Amino acid sequence: MPRILLKELAHARSGDKGNTVNIGLFPYREDDYQLLKEKITAERVKEHFKGLVEGDVVRYEVPNIKAFNFVLRGALNGGASRSLRSDNLGKCFGANLLRMYVDID
Amino acid sequence: MKSVRIGAGQGFWGDSPFPALDVVRAGNVQYLACDALAELTLAILQKARQNDPAKGYVEDMFFNLLLRPCREKGIKILTNAGGINPRGAGRMVYELAQNMGLKGLKIAVITGDDIMPRLGELRALGVDLSDMENGEDISTIEDRILFANVYLGAKPMVDALEMGADVVVTGRTSDPAQFLAPMVFELGWRWDDWDRLAAGILLGHLMECSAQSTGGNFSGDWWNIPGMERIGYPVTEVYENGDAVLTKPEGTGGRVDLRTVKEQMLYEVHDPTAYITPDVIADFTAPLLEQAGPDQVRITGMRGKPRPDKLKVSIGYSDGWLGEAMIRYSWPDAMKKARKTEEIIRKQFTALGLHFEEILTEYIGYNSLSGPLAFGDGEDLNEVGLRIAVRTRNKQDAARMPRLLPPLALNGPPTASGAGGMPRPRELIGLWSALVPREEVEKQVKVELMEV
Numbered sequence A: 001m002p003r004i005l006l007k008e009l010a011h012a013r014s015g016d017k018g019n020t021v022n023i024g025l026f027p028y029r030e031d032d033y034q035l036l037k038e039k040i041t042a043e044r045v046k047e048h049f050k051g052l053v054e055g056d057v058v059r060y061e062v063p064n065i066k067a068f069n070f071v072l073r074g075a076l077n078g079g080a081s082r083s084l085r086s087d088n089l090g091k092c093f094g095a096n097l098l099r100m101y102v103d104i105d
Numbered sequence B: 001m002k003s004v005r006i007g008a009g010q011g012f013w014g015d016s017p018f019p020a021l022d023v024v025r026a027g028n029v030q031y032l033a034c035d036a037l038a039e040l041t042l043a044i045l046q047k048a049r050q051n052d053p054a055k056g057y058v059e060d061m062f063f064n065l066l067l068r069p070c071r072e073k074g075i076k077i078l079t080n081a082g083g084i085n086p087r088g089a090g091r092m093v094y095e096l097a098q099n100m101g102l103k104g105l106k107i108a109v110i111t112g113d114d115i116m117p118r119l120g121e122l123r124a125l126g127v128d129l130s131d132m133e134n135g136e137d138i139s140t141i142e143d144r145i146l147f148a149n150v151y152l153g154a155k156p157m158v159d160a161l162e163m164g165a166d167v168v169v170t171g172r173t174s175d176p177a178q179f180l181a182p183m184v185f186e187l188g189w190r191w192d193d194w195d196r197l198a199a200g201i202l203l204g205h206l207m208e209c210s211a212q213s214t215g216g217n218f219s220g221d222w223w224n225i226p227g228m229e230r231i232g233y234p235v236t237e238v239y240e241n242g243d244a245v246l247t248k249p250e251g252t253g254g255r256v257d258l259r260t261v262k263e264q265m266l267y268e269v270h271d272p273t274a275y276i277t278p279d280v281i282a283d284f285t286a287p288l289l290e291q292a293g294p295d296q297v298r299i300t301g302m303r304g305k306p307r308p309d310k311l312k313v314s315i316g317y318s319d320g321w322l323g324e325a326m327i328r329y330s331w332p333d334a335m336k337k338a339r340k341t342e343e344i345i346r347k348q349f350t351a352l353g354l355h356f357e358e359i360l361t362e363y364i365g366y367n368s369l370s371g372p373l374a375f376g377d378g379e380d381l382n383e384v385g386l387r388i389a390v391r392t393r394n395k396q397d398a399a400r401m402p403r404l405l406p407p408l409a410l411n412g413p414p415t416a417s418g419a420g421g422m423p424r425p426r427e428l429i430g431l432w433s434a435l436v437p438r439e440e441v442e443k444q445v446k447v448e449l450m451e452v
Helices: A030-039 A042-048 A093-097 B018-026 B041-051 B062-073 B086-100 B116-124 B155-162 B177-187 B194-207 B258-265 B334-352 B395-404 B438-442
Strands: A003-005 A010-017 A020-027 A057-062 A067-072 A101-103 B003-010 B031-034 B076-079 B106-111 B145-150 B167-169 B235-239 B244-247 B281-283 B288-293 B296-300 B303-305 B310-330 B358-364 B383-392 B426-437 B446-451
Touching: A010 A093, A010 B258, A020 A030, A020 A093, A020 B258, A030 A067, A030 A101, A042 A057, A042 A067, B003 B018, B003 B062, B003 B076, B003 B177, B003 B194, B018 B031, B018 B062, B031 B062, B031 B177, B041 B145, B041 B310, B041 B426, B062 B076, B062 B086, B076 B177, B086 B106, B086 B167, B086 B446, B106 B155, B116 B145, B155 B167, B155 B177, B155 B446, B177 B194, B177 B235, B194 B235, B194 B244, B194 B258, B194 B281, B194 B296, B194 B303, B258 B288, B310 B334, B310 B395, B310 B438, B334 B358, B334 B383, B334 B395, B383 B395, B426 B438
Parallel strands: B003 B031, B031 B076, B076 B167, B106 B167
Antiparallel strands: A003 A101, A010 A020, A020 A067, A057 A067, B003 B235, B106 B446, B145 B310, B235 B244, B244 B296, B281 B303, B288 B296, B310 B383, B310 B426, B358 B383
C-alpha cells in the first residue's frame, strides 16, 4: 500500500486560544476531501500528537469549503503566556499535522 | 445596492504600519479597522500598567503615521489599541491630533470591558466564574488576578460612529466586531438580522489578522506568493444584503484566492457551525466562497444564529516564572554534546537544590518546534542548540538557572558557543475564561467623545 505524507495532499494552519490549539486542514484537490475524511480521523490526530497534546481531539467537517477543523485541548503546555515551549502560540501544529503518513489504497 | 468599503490596518501589536498606509492610499476605503490585541497582549499591557498606571495601552507608530492621511481622505479609524487603558489611548490620540493641528477631529473612547474591580460583586450576585476550559473554581487564582476584561460587541462602536467619531478607541472587543461596526452603521443592519451580522463577523474574522488572508503565513504554495516585501492587507466591499468581495489594495503584493482565504477562515475557530461572538453566533459552514477575479474572493450566503446571553471574560493571573537559557554545539556529534550538557545541568540542579515545577529541554535545529514528532534522531546535524526552560514560583531561581550554562563552555563538552547573554526571567501569566451575564457588563459600558 503506497504511503505518502499528508503534506503532499493538503495545507494547514494552526492557531491558539487558551490552552487549546485548532488546525484547519485543506486538501489541495477538492476530490481528496473524502479521502481525508476517511483517513484523518480525530483518533488518529490524537495519537499523532501524543506527547504534545494532553486532552481530547475533536474534528469538525466544513464541507462548504472542503476543509476540516481539528480542535486539540490541553495542547499548549498551559497556554501561550504560561507555556515553556518555543512554539508557545502553536503556530507549528499545522505543519506538524502534515507530517502524518497517509496510506493510499 | 448600497455598500461600504473597509480595510484592515493591523493584525497585532507589533505589526508593520506600512501596509495600513497602502490601504489608506490605494484601498479606496471609508474605514480602517486595526486589531492590536491578541489574546495574550493584555498580559503584556498589564505589565506596562504595573510600572506606570498611565500606560497599559498599545503605544506604536500607527497613529503618528495614519491620523493625517486618514483625516485628509475622510477615512474613519477603529482600533482596540486602548488595551486595558482606553482613556489613556484616547488621550494619546487627542494630544497627537492636537500637535498635528487636526482641528475638529472627534475621538471616541469606549470603556466598560474592564470588570476586574467588579469580580467580587459579580460573585456575590451568584455569577459562576469557573474556568471554561477546565472547570476550576475562581478561588484557586483570586489572589493572583492581574486583569479581567470582557469581550464587547460592535454596539458601542456603532454608537460612537453615530455620535460622529472619526477615531474610535476601545479596549477588549471581539476582534471582528471592529469590522462589523461600520457595516451596521453604514448599511443600517438591524441587531437581530443574524445572517447579515454573521456576514459582517465572517468578514471581520477574515481581516482581523491582516495579511493572513492575503498570502501571509500561508502554508500552501507560499513560495509562489508575489511581493511579500510589500504585502497588501485585506480590503472588503460589503453590500447591504451581506454579500461581499474580499480583495487587497491595487499595486500591493500577496494573493487573495480560495486557498489563502480559507486558511484564515478557520484560524482560531473551534466549532465552525457556531463561531460565538457577542453580536451573533456565526455559522462558517454556510457561506459560499468563489474566485470573482484576480485577487478577489466573493462571499455569499452567510448564516447566523441569535447572539448569546452571556459574554466571555478573559482573566489573566500571575502563574510563576519562566527561566530560560540556550547553548549551541557544532558537528561532530552536536546532538550528543547537547544531550550530555542536559544531563550535566540536571545533575547540577539536584546538587544545588534547585527544584523546578517543570523542566523543558528542546534541541533547536532538531525538535524545538515539533517535539516528539521530529523526524530522525538528530545525530547528523551540523549544529544543535540546547534550550532549557524551567517553571518556578520563585523569580530568583528563574534568574539563577541560566547562569549554570556559560561555565560549561570551558567545563563541558567541546565546541559550546552562543551561550552569551543572560535572558531575564519572564513572569508567566495564565489565562482564564468565564461567562458573565451580558446585562451586568453592558450597563457599565460608556462611550465618551472628545473633539480636538
